[in-house]
Amino acid sequence: MKLTPQQLEQFDREGYLFFPGLFTREETKVLNDAVPELYARREAYNVREKGSDAVRTNFAAHLYSEPFARLARHPRMVQPVVELFGEDVYMHQFKINGKMAFEGDVWQWHQDYGTWLNDDMMPTERAMNVAIFLDDVNEFNGPLMFIPGSHKRGVVDAKHDLSTTSYPLWVVNNELVSKLVERAGGKEGGIVSPQGPAGSMILFHSCLVHASSSNLSPWNRVSVYLSLCAVSNHIRRHKRPEYIAHRDFAPIACLPDDCLLKDYPVDLPWKNGMPASALATSPEPLDQIKEAA
Amino acid sequence: MKLTPQQLEQFDREGYLFFPGLFTREETKVLNDAVPELYARREAYNVREKGSDAVRTNFAAHLYSEPFARLARHPRMVQPVVELFGEDVYMHQFKINGKMAFEGDVWQWHQDYGTWLNDDMMPTERAMNVAIFLDDVNEFNGPLMFIPGSHKRGVVDAKHDLSTTSYPLWVVNNELVSKLVERAGGKEGGIVSPQGPAGSMILFHSCLVHASSSNLSPWNRVSVYLSLCAVSNHIRRHKRPEYIAHRDFAPIACLPDDCLLKDYPVDLPWKNGMPASALATSPEPLDQIKEAA
Numbered sequence: 001m002k003l004t005p006q007q008l009e010q011f012d013r014e015g016y017l018f019f020p021g022l023f024t025r026e027e028t029k030v031l032n033d034a035v036p037e038l039y040a041r042r043e044a045y046n047v048r049e050k051g052s053d054a055v056r057t058n059f060a061a062h063l064y065s066e067p068f069a070r071l072a073r074h075p076r077m078v079q080p081v082v083e084l085f086g087e088d089v090y091m092h093q094f095k096i097n098g099k100m101a102f103e104g105d106v107w108q109w110h111q112d113y114g115t116w117l118n119d120d121m122m123p124t125e126r127a128m129n130v131a132i133f134l135d136d137v138n139e140f141n142g143p144l145m146f147i148p149g150s151h152k153r154g155v156v157d158a159k160h161d162l163s164t165t166s167y168p169l170w171v172v173n174n175e176l177v178s179k180l181v182e183r184a185g186g187k188e189g190g191i192v193s194p195q196g197p198a199g200s201m202i203l204f205h206s207c208l209v210h211a212s213s214s215n216l217s218p219w220n221r222v223s224v225y226l227s228l229c230a231v232s233n234h235i236r237r238h239k240r241p242e243y244i245a246h247r248d249f250a251p252i253a254c255l256p257d258d259c260l261l262k263d264y265p266v267d268l269p270w271k272n273g274m275p276a277s278a279l280a281t282s283p284e285p286l287d288q289i290k291e292a293a
Numbered sequence: 294m295k296l297t298p299q300q301l302e303q304f305d306r307e308g309y310l311f312f313p314g315l316f317t318r319e320e321t322k323v324l325n326d327a328v329p330e331l332y333a334r335r336e337a338y339n340v341r342e343k344g345s346d347a348v349r350t351n352f353a354a355h356l357y358s359e360p361f362a363r364l365a366r367h368p369r370m371v372q373p374v375v376e377l378f379g380e381d382v383y384m385h386q387f388k389i390n391g392k393m394a395f396e397g398d399v400w401q402w403h404q405d406y407g408t409w410l411n412d413d414m415m416p417t418e419r420a421m422n423v424a425i426f427l428d429d430v431n432e433f434n435g436p437l438m439f440i441p442g443s444h445k446r447g448v449v450d451a452k453h454d455l456s457t458t459s460y461p462l463w464v465v466n467n468e469l470v471s472k473l474v475e476r477a478g479g480k481e482g483g484i485v486s487p488q489g490p491a492g493s494m495i496l497f498h499s500c501l502v503h504a505s506s507s508n509l510s511p512w513n514r515v516s517v518y519l520s521l522c523a524v525s526n527h528i529r530r531h532k533r534p535e536y537i538a539h540r541d542f543a544p545i546a547c548l549p550d551d552c553l554l555k556d557y558p559v560d561l562p563w564k565n566g567m568p569a570s571a572l573a574t575s576p577e578p579l580d581q582i583k584e585a586a
Contacts, residue, residue, distance in 0.1 A: 101467070101471075102467045102470075106507055106509060108509070109509065136480060138480065139432045139486065140438060140484050140486070140506075142506070145433060145509070145510075174394070174395045174511070177395075177511055178394075178511035181510075181511050182511075187429060187431065187512065191433050191510060193432065193433070211509050212509075213433075213435070213506045213507055213509050214399055214506055214507050216399060216401070216402065216438070216504050216505075216506050217438075217474075217484060218467070218470055218471035218474050218475075219480065
């Protein structure tokens with residue numbers, strides 16, 4: 001899979017690329033079938049919705065679940081990002097977001113890179129968000145919404161919202177969202193929402209302002225969100241636990257294209273539980289960085 | 294405006310009829326311009342969103358606001374309902390729902406007639422919901438969602454939800470919603486969401502199961518929701534305050550078709566405030582009904 005000049009131009013202009021049905025139903029099913037058992041676990045890496053037992057987000061499944069470990073090394077996902085950055089990438093964050101039928105709550109308008117910069121001391125925006133649909137996505141089950149072109153603003157002001165949902169988020173204020181939407185075309189394209197079958201993939205810029213509504217429909221909208229960071233751009237601080245912001249900066253080595261359907265061996269370092277070190281955090285920048293400075 | 298046989302058949306089958314752009318931009322503007330002043334009032338008839346100052350729903354504006362008093366007598370709205378019922382109608386409920394930009398919260402899946410039956414002792418389903426868009430409605434500003442054909446089930450079991458939002462609602466359980474959506478076509482039409490410009494109107498059956506999502510967009514979605522009840526079907530109990538469930542069962546006398554643009558005189562009984570009697574309630578059925586029984 002090689003991106004076309006049109007795609008490269010579109011990514012630069014809009015801040016995202018949509019690949020409907022990139023993975024087959026059969027491939028997606030392997031992943032989706034593994035979710036209930038992961039969500040049932042009572043572990044720190046499962047964050048549940050406010051006032052509900054439904055999982056909002058699961059972290060780091062690629063370290064303890066074979067199907068997701070294979071997805072984390074899938075060439076159809078990794079190679080376009082390597083191509084866009086012109087550099088190897090490592091896995092900065094790996095989430096399976098629930099947005100479950102009837103229970104899935106909103107994600108307020110936010111950028112991801114702001115958090116990575118402020119909390120993780122990631123030097124630049126050279127990290128890519130990847131969303132892979134494990135369920136069909138339609139207008140009723142709380143799809144992702146983007147403000148096209150909003151990534152061009154770089155990191156914008158944000159407020160730490162600790163109360164709206166169960167997961168704290170640096171949220172862009174309403175006035176700025178209004179301005180960005182207006183500039184992107186207002187009611188004519190100022191908000192877009194890529195929708196399509198399970199197996200679809202979105203690549204989106206780490207500064208693209210995005211949100212999603214609640215899911216009142218009877219249909220789950222489980223998605224995998226991965227953040228692939230250019231290796232040279234690795235984080236400089238471990239202020240957040242390792243299951244949220246990963247500390248292994250080794251380049252991803254891809255498996256063959258059929259890896260979701262065949263049992264290629266994968267390493268599962270957290271198969272028997274998270275190590276205590278994964279919860280250890282520090283407000284100080286990494287030693288080697290301090291020494292190099 | 295006369296309904297066609299196709300429209301009558303569609304209403305019977307689907308439980309709703311959509312009239313995009315029935316009122317002009319000019320007519321809608323007259324109404325929308327009157328909303329901020331009404332919403333600013335600190336009165337019992339303004340219910341605000343949970344944890345926010347944004348108005349979720351305003352009651353009974355037709356009793357104290359000239360533009361809305363005229364809308365309540367508009368032939369384009371009233372006559373199709375009279376035609377469907379074959380009988381004069383009175384105003385049972387009159388709401389201006391906010392669903393304000395960024396602030397508008399969900400309305401859970403519910404039917405309206407269940408409440409009217411249980412609280413107000415309305416004898417039959419011969420009351421019609423009318424929604425009139427005061428803002429453009431799109432997939433991003435929390436549009437109404439219907440389950441087509443769900444009205445055929447009559448009144449279904451519901452649970453009184455006092456906690457999800459600021460307004461208590463008799464809510465249909467998730468399992469039944471799933472079944473109704475599946476029966477209506479699942480992902481192929483099991484949920485529908487009429488969207489269109491300000492001035493559009495929807496008529497929908499009082500047993501049609503409906504909901505709406507939160508509004509994360511920068512666009513208000515203010516709508517007028519009226520409930521027109523066949524005069525012979527008037528409520529038999531005043532368990533709810535008069536500003537919520539009206540007690541004047543006189544047939545609506547329509548104004549001319551241009552009434553939103555010309556200053557026809559209208560009666561505004563609550564112009565100088567709500568009378569104390571409007572807050573008086575009783576769990577007993579109306580005396581005259583008891584005598585007649």
